[in-house]
Amino acid sequence: MDNIRSVNSIHYQCSRDELEIVWLPSFHFLMERTIAFLSPEEMNIIFDNVKNSQCYSDLSIDSLNMIELFYAVINQQHESVVHLSNEILIEDKIEQSIKNDYVLKAAMLSNIALNDKNSARKLWARYSDKNIKI
Amino acid sequence: MEIEVFNYGVLNYKNGISYKPSYMAEEAAYIFKVFRDTNIEGAQSLGGTTAR
Numbered sequence A: 001m002d003n004i005r006s007v008n009s010i011h012y013q014c015s016r017d018e019l020e021i022v023w024l025p026s027f028h029f030l031m032e033r034t035i036a037f038l039s040p041e042e043m044n045i046i047f048d049n050v051k052n053s054q055c056y057s058d059l060s061i062d063s064l065n066m067i068e069l070f071y072a073v074i075n076q077q078h079e080s081v082v083h084l085s086n087e088i089l090i091e092d093k094i095e096q097s098i099k100n101d102y103v104l105k106a107a108m109l110s111n112i113a114l115n116d117k118n119s120a121r122k123l124w125a126r127y128s129d130k131n132i133k134i
Numbered sequence B: 001m002e003i004e005v006f007n008y009g010v011l012n013y014k015n016g017i018s019y020k021p022s023y024m025a026e027e028a029a030y031i032f033k034v035f036r037d038t039n040i041e042g043a044q045s046l047g048g049t050t051a052r
Helices: A002-011 A016-034 A040-051 A061-074 A078-088 A098-113 A117-126 B002-013 B021-041
Strands: none
Touching: A002 A016, A002 A040, A002 B021, A016 A040, A016 A061, A016 A098, A016 B021, A040 A061, A040 B021, A061 A078, A061 A098, A078 A098, A098 A117
16 A cells, blocks of 8 residues: 555655655555556556546656556557657666666567567667676 | 566566566555545655655
8 A cells, every 4th residue: 555655645745856756666666566467447546546646747757667668568559668768767777776777678578579589688788787687 | 477477577576576567556555546536635644745
């Protein structure tokens, strides 16, 4: 419930720092807890709640890209996932983090779904910590 | 193999605490219901405030 309340704070907490440091990780956590178990239609109910919030327009471009990436994953829009992952993973080397790990996984799977295994391999080659399971 | 990978993911992201997938499905359903009801009732049903 704390996680839900934290995500819901986008309805009244518009501080850019709060949105980046508190809200986005909470939203990421909520996505990881729901994507595998809810239908796209059910997930879109959660997205409608967020997109209609008072502070949605105060999010940074990076945060909006993350939200759109989750939306594309949910709706299996593989071209969008690849495009957004390129916007998010801009450094040559992909450093290990919860956010980067998720984007990397989503991008590799979408590339494979698009029958572009070479791009998936190139992404993996950029990952900094290949010794851990992600 | 797929089950092992899935279980690893379940165990890993909960920081080592073992949750059964059925529990997670129930949790996801609960989260969905909260947001669905919030869309109907408004954000204040979760204790929010409209003050900016």
